[in-house]
Amino acid sequence: MRNAKLHARFTAFLAALALLCAVCPLPLGAAGKLNIMTATTDLAALAQEVGGDKVDVESVARGYQDPHFVEAKPSFLLKLRHADLLIVVGLELEIGWLPPLISQSTNPRIQVGAPGYFDASRFAKILEIPTGVVTRAEGDVHPLGNPHYWLDPENGLRIAKGIQTKLSEMRPNDAAYFAQRYDSFEQRIKQADQKWIAEMKPYAGRKIVTYHRSWPNFAEHFGLDVVGYVEPRPGIPPSPQHTVELIGLMKRDDVKVIVVEPYFDLKTPNAVARDTGGQVIVLMPSVGGEKEITDYFKLFDYDIAKLKQAFDTTK
Amino acid sequence: MKKFAVLSACVLFSAVASAQQIPSGQTSVSNPEDTRMKTLEDQVRTLAEEITLLRSELKDLREAKSGEPAASGRVLLASSHLEPGLLAASMPPSANASVAPDPALPQIAQTQTYGGATSNAKLLNPDISLIGDFIGTAGRNTVSPSRSLELHESEVGMQAIIDPYARADAFISFGETGVNVEEGYVTFTALPAGLLLRVGKMRAEFGKVNTIHNHALPFIDRPLATNNLVGGEDGIDDAGISLSRFLPGPKNWFLQGTAQVFRGDSSDVFTANRRQDVSVVGHIRGYRDLGESTNLDLGISYSRGHNNAGFGSTIINPSEFLTNLYAADATLRWKPLRRAIYHSFLFRTELFWSARDQLSPLNVFQTQHAFGLYSDAEYRVNRRWTVGGRFDRSGRATNASLTDTGFSGILTYWPSEFSQIRGQYRYGHLWDIPHDRFTNANELLFQFLFVMGAHGAHPF
Numbered sequence: 001m002r003n004a005k006l007h008a009r010f011t012a013f014l015a016a017l018a019l020l021c022a023v024c025p026l027p028l029g030a031a032g033k034l035n036i037m038t039a040t041t042d043l044a045a046l047a048q049e050v051g052g053d054k055v056d057v058e059s060v061a062r063g064y065q066d067p068h069f070v071e072a073k074p075s076f077l078l079k080l081r082h083a084d085l086l087i088v089v090g091l092e093l094e095i096g097w098l099p100p101l102i103s104q105s106t107n108p109r110i111q112v113g114a115p116g117y118f119d120a121s122r123f124a125k126i127l128e129i130p131t132g133v134v135t136r137a138e139g140d141v142h143p144l145g146n147p148h149y150w151l152d153p154e155n156g157l158r159i160a161k162g163i164q165t166k167l168s169e170m171r172p173n174d175a176a177y178f179a180q181r182y183d184s185f186e187q188r189i190k191q192a193d194q195k196w197i198a199e200m201k202p203y204a205g206r207k208i209v210t211y212h213r214s215w216p217n218f219a220e221h222f223g224l225d226v227v228g229y230v231e232p233r234p235g236i237p238p239s240p241q242h243t244v245e246l247i248g249l250m251k252r253d254d255v256k257v258i259v260v261e262p263y264f265d266l267k268t269p270n271a272v273a274r275d276t277g278g279q280v281i282v283l284m285p286s287v288g289g290e291k292e293i294t295d296y297f298k299l300f301d302y303d304i305a306k307l308k309q310a311f312d313t314t315k
Numbered sequence: 316m317k318k319f320a321v322l323s324a325c326v327l328f329s330a331v332a333s334a335q336q337i338p339s340g341q342t343s344v345s346n347p348e349d350t351r352m353k354t355l356e357d358q359v360r361t362l363a364e365e366i367t368l369l370r371s372e373l374k375d376l377r378e379a380k381s382g383e384p385a386a387s388g389r390v391l392l393a394s395s396h397l398e399p400g401l402l403a404a405s406m407p408p409s410a411n412a413s414v415a416p417d418p419a420l421p422q423i424a425q426t427q428t429y430g431g432a433t434s435n436a437k438l439l440n441p442d443i444s445l446i447g448d449f450i451g452t453a454g455r456n457t458v459s460p461s462r463s464l465e466l467h468e469s470e471v472g473m474q475a476i477i478d479p480y481a482r483a484d485a486f487i488s489f490g491e492t493g494v495n496v497e498e499g500y501v502t503f504t505a506l507p508a509g510l511l512l513r514v515g516k517m518r519a520e521f522g523k524v525n526t527i528h529n530h531a532l533p534f535i536d537r538p539l540a541t542n543n544l545v546g547g548e549d550g551i552d553d554a555g556i557s558l559s560r561f562l563p564g565p566k567n568w569f570l571q572g573t574a575q576v577f578r579g580d581s582s583d584v585f586t587a588n589r590r591q592d593v594s595v596v597g598h599i600r601g602y603r604d605l606g607e608s609t610n611l612d613l614g615i616s617y618s619r620g621h622n623n624a625g626f627g628s629t630i631i632n633p634s635e636f637l638t639n640l641y642a643a644d645a646t647l648r649w650k651p652l653r654r655a656i657y658h659s660f661l662f663r664t665e666l667f668w669s670a671r672d673q674l675s676p677l678n679v680f681q682t683q684h685a686f687g688l689y690s691d692a693e694y695r696v697n698r699r700w701t702v703g704g705r706f707d708r709s710g711r712a713t714n715a716s717l718t719d720t721g722f723s724g725i726l727t728y729w730p731s732e733f734s735q736i737r738g739q740y741r742y743g744h745l746w747d748i749p750h751d752r753f754t755n756a757n758e759l760l761f762q763f764l765f766v767m768g769a770h771g772a773h774p775f
Contacts, residue, residue, distance in 0.1 A: 062607075065652045072775040073610060074569040074602040081509065081561065095769065103482055106561065108505030112476055136733060236731055237698045263653055265698070 034170060037083040037110070039094050040067050041287040042150045043120055043159070045296040047087055049185045050163045054174050060101070063288025066263040067147075068140070068235070072097040077105055084170065086110035087163070090121035093147035115170070121147065123162035124155040127216045139233025151285060152217035153193045156296055160185055192297050196304050197222065203311045209250060209278075210259040211269060214285050218303070227253055230260070230269055238268040250276040256314035257307070259283050281310045441475030441483075444768035446530045454758035458745040459542075465491055468529055472768075480505040483515075486528065497528065497552065511559045519551035519581070520559070520573045520598040521616045522642040522665050524689075533661070533693050535739045535762045539707035539719050540687030544669040545640065546582030551596065551618060553577035553585070562599075569602040577620070584640070584712075585620030588633045594620025612646040624673035624713075631680055638712070641668040657698050664690040669712045685710035693725075701727040707743075717746040721756075735764040 036057045038044040044059040051057065058079060061070045067089065080086065080101055088094055102111060109116035126145035134143045149155050164182040168175035204223035211230040219226045228249050232242035249255070256278040258269045262285075269280045283303045287293055293302050448468040452461045469489040476482045485499040500515025518526050524541050529548065537548055545551060555577030564570035575596040579587030585594045601613040618640040625633030643666045650659040669685045687709025695701045707721040721743035728736045743756035 062652055066656060069655050071648075071650060071655075073604065074571070074600070074612075074775060075567075075604050075610070077561070078569055092769075100775070103502055103504050104511065106504070106506070106509040106511050108480075111479065111504050113479055114505075136731075140732065263655065265654075265657060 034084045034167065035082050036085045036087065037080055038087040039089050039098060040150070042156075042296065042299070043087045043089065045287040045299075046120075046150075046156055046160050047085075047163050049296065050160050050178055050181050051167055052177065052181050054171065054177060055167070059288075060098075061286075063284065063286040063293065064262045064290075066261070067093055067286070068096060070094070070097045072101045076101055080105035080110065081107045083107060083110050083116065085116045085118055085166065087118045087120055089147050089150070090119040091126065091142050091144040091147035091149075093142070118163070118166055120159045120162065121145075121149065123158045124149040125152070125158070125217070127220065128213065137233075139231070140235030142234075146213060146216050148214040148285060149217050151215060152221045153189050153196070153300065154221065155217060157186060157189055160189075188297070192300070196300050199304055199308060200224075203308070206257070206311055207253050207255045208257045208259055209246065209255055209272075211261055211264045214261055215259060215283075222304075224307075227255055230258065230264075230272065243268060243272060247272055247275045250278060257281060257310045259307075261285050262289050277314075279310050279314050281306050283307070441473040442769040444472040444766060446470045446472070446767075447763070447765045448530050449763040450535060451761045452758055453760075454741075454756070456743065456745075456756035456758050457750075457754055458743070458747050458756060467491075470497065470528065470530060477501060495549075497549075500557075509560050513557040513559075514555075516552070516554045517557060519553065519555075519575055519577065519596040519618065520557065521545065521551050521596050521618050521640065522598075522614065522667070523644045523646065523663065524665060525550040530764050533691060533703055534705055534723055534725050535737055535760045536723075536741065538665070538687075538689035538691075538705065538709075539721055539743070540665065540667050540689050540709040543709040543711050543719065544584075544667045544685060544687050545642075546584040549582045551577075551581045551584060551594075553579070553581045553594065555593075564601065567603055569600075571600045573598040573600075579620050581620070584622070584638060586623040588621055588623075588625070592621040592634055594618065608651045609647070609649045612644075612648070614642075614644045616640075616642040616644075618642075622671060622673070624671065628674060630678065631674075635680075636672040638672070639670040641670075642666065657695065659695040660692070661694075662690070662692045664688065667709070669710075669715075671712050673713065683713060683715045685712050685715035699729050701725075701729070703727070711746070719746060720744040733766040735762070737762040737764070 033053075034051065034055045036044075036047050036051065036055050038047060038057065038059045040061050041059040041063040044057045047055060047057045060076050060079075061067050083105075086102070088098060102117075107116075108114060111117060121144070126149055128142075128146035130138075130141060130143055130145075134141060150159065160182055164178045167178045171178075200222040205225055207225045207227045208219070209228045209230065210226055213229060213231075213234050215224075215226060218224070228246050230238050230243075230246065232239050250272065256276070258273055258278055258280045260266060260269050260280055260282050262282050266280060266282075272278070273280045283306055284290055284293055284299060287296060287299050289299075290302065293299050446469070447466065448470070449465070450461070450467040451464045453463070467490070471487045471489065473485045473487075474483070481501050481503045483499075483501045486497040487499075488495045488497040496516055498515070498517050500513050500517045503512040503514075506512055518528075520526060522545070524532070524538060525545055537550075541547060541550060555575055557573060557575040559571055559573035562570040562572050573596070575598075577585075577594045577596070579585050579592045579594040581594065587593065596616065596618045598614060598616045602610065604610045620638055621634055622636050622638040625631060625636035627633075628636075644663070645665075646661065646663040648659070648661050665688065667687045669683070669687075671683045671685070673681060673683060675681045687707075689705055689707045689709075691703060691705035693701055693703035703725045705723045705725075707719070707723075709719055711717045711719070721741065723739055723741045725737060725739040730736070737760075739760040739762070741756070741758045741760060743758075744753055745756055746752075747754040
């Protein structure tokens with residue numbers, strides 16, 4: 001008797017759940033526009049440059065957030081399930097948070113390997129690919145290379161080209177529009193890059209220290225020399241011994257500028273700067289790091305202006 | 316050296332091939348000496364061209380392998396390449412300011428991305444990890460004593476994408492006394508209608524703590540309520556099928572419903588006496604961002620299955636003995652995005668109700684209604700230290716009048732994100748069955764957790 005009652009209750013529960021699934025179809029994405037989700041704001045900015053008003057773009061991570069440690073919140077699932085295209089940084093940058101979001105999104109279009117999965121690292125020039133034996137004795141090393149590759153305008157252009165090709169595949173009717181948007185972006189980024197390089201020319205070869213290994217592409221492109229890091233190893237917090245060694249290095253090499261990402265604590269960099277007579281500057285590794293950095297161009301405008309100011313005041 | 320050897324061999328091969336291509340008609344030329352000289356000149360020219368070509372290909376290959384893109388792919392922004400001293404060394408002499416990215420660049424770039432020996436070794440293999448969980452215990456606990464020192468668990472994880480439609484996850488737990496497949500399931504990610512299907516052995520979506528692997532728990536041990544009512548360390552962990560789907564909800568709310576059917580064997584919670592004695596789990600989750608840094612996660616769960624209370628009973632059919640479990644959970648999280656690696660706070664509480672059919676000491680069919688709860692909070696003080704506390708209270712599934720109480724405090728040190736060292740003080744006011752009285756347990760637990768390999772992220 002009791003068993004039958006419970007059985008009926010359970011059947012009702014399952015039936016209610018099944019009914020909910022059946023009668024509530026998933027809402028579809030906005031008709032006409034491609035729905036693009038990106039892992040980071042920089043990729044969103046590049047996708048917007050190419051996609052224009054034919055796309056809706058949103059990033060999972062914020063520009064002032066450490067892209068290694070983003071929380072895989074269910075609210076992102078709501079966005080990912082409607083995405084036509086997911087653009088990721090790759091190189092295992094998002095390994096700690098993106099895979100469960102993708103697999104739980106219930107969106108076959110953006111699963112790894114599906115046409116809507118776009119790994120931007122495939123189009124970029126990648127630096128610091130480890131060779132030989134790779135172990136975590138070197139810290140949180142990325143075996144496929146440094147994933148902060150978007151901080152090089154050349155890579156930005158390469159990625160934009162890849163996005164243009166992908167968008168044209170997905171919407172052949174708009175291919176001419178995307179090509180025109182890309183051409184415009186190419187022209188503007190080349191002009192901007194000439195300006196940036198001219199601005200940085202007086203500081204070519206200047207030695208800097210950075211908190212994390214976020215800037216190899218930026219440094220290479222603009223001719224800076226990163227001689228040390230506040231972190232003893234990638235992902236390992238600063239230790240007193242390493243800090244002492246870093247101070248010695250900076251004094252010996254006359255390094256005056258310490259570049260810190262917005263999501264790292266300034267306590268150790270400030271202490272190092274006090275000891276070495278240097279200056280700490282917070283550079284933005286991503287679009288949206290500050291309110292005024294609203295696109296890919298303003299990212300470099302902001303960082304270069306900050307760097308120039310720091311170099312000028314620490315001559 | 317090897318490449319040069321290959322190059323030389325290619326040149327030699329080309330030479331032989333070229334020699335074999337001498338037209339037979341040349342033999343009929345009137346001046347054999349001139350003809351021979353002309354042929355030799357042609358061969359030298361051909362060889363020179365081939366060597367140039369081979370050198371160019373070799374250079375491209377080397378650059379691709381070392382992470383440098385091919386020369387043709389590099390010429391994107393003339394300004395940067397024309398700047399002497401910056402990228403001049405990597406510039407081809409014929410760099411043209413207006414050269415657009417080569418359409419072939421993606422392929423070249425792809426080669427360089429996957430150029431490392433490590434990645435090649437990993438191709439098509441699953442991500443493999445091992446998490447070691449070493450626990451030491453000191454102090455007094457006569458009710459549920461644990462060993463002084465033990466490698467409590469070594470969890471091997473293997474995770475991979477199976478095909479375009481599915482991925483698989485397997486977690487095999489090696490304890491000191493045996494091996495257990497903690498989870499092993501395939502997830503179908505490309506189903507229509509937003510359905511997510513999971514098939515295999517898995518931790519049931521019953522509340523929060525039941526879904527969490529040992530090494531991912533915020534404390535060294537599990538709450539009393541899960542030990543007393545929901546199967547302890549293994550919990551509801553069974554072979555079955557799980558189907559979940561997002562549900563429409565109020566604006567800004569994420570709703571997800573999950574229905575699961577299991578064989579019906581889970582620790583001491585459920586026992587399948589017959590093939591049709593399957594157990595079921597239903598779970599509805601509601602989540603909302605309260606702001607950029609704060610969010611609220613709510614859930615209700617239901618589970619039903621047969622238990623082992625009727626074993627040997629001749630009065631009542633053993634399959635009449637059921638256990639119904641209900642749970643509600645709430646989690647409040649705070650993590651400022653700009654300082655996510657330094658500070659965070661989490662408060663969680665879970666309530667459990669158990670209704671277990673069994674025979675009384677007088678062999679009368681009865682249902683024990685037991686209730687349990689725990690509340691815990693953890694705060695990340697800085698990048699390396701986390702503190703936390705937990706309150707426990709729970710009746711026992713087989714005797715609801717016996718209520719155990721306890722609390723714990725924990726301190727965690729993170730040398731890196733791949734290892735943890737923890738110390739936990741645990742107090743318990745526990746019913747001692749052999750002595751038929753309550754007794755106090757005071758223990759100090761410490762734990763070392765370490766991760767080898769690539770362990771995939773756990774669901775949020």
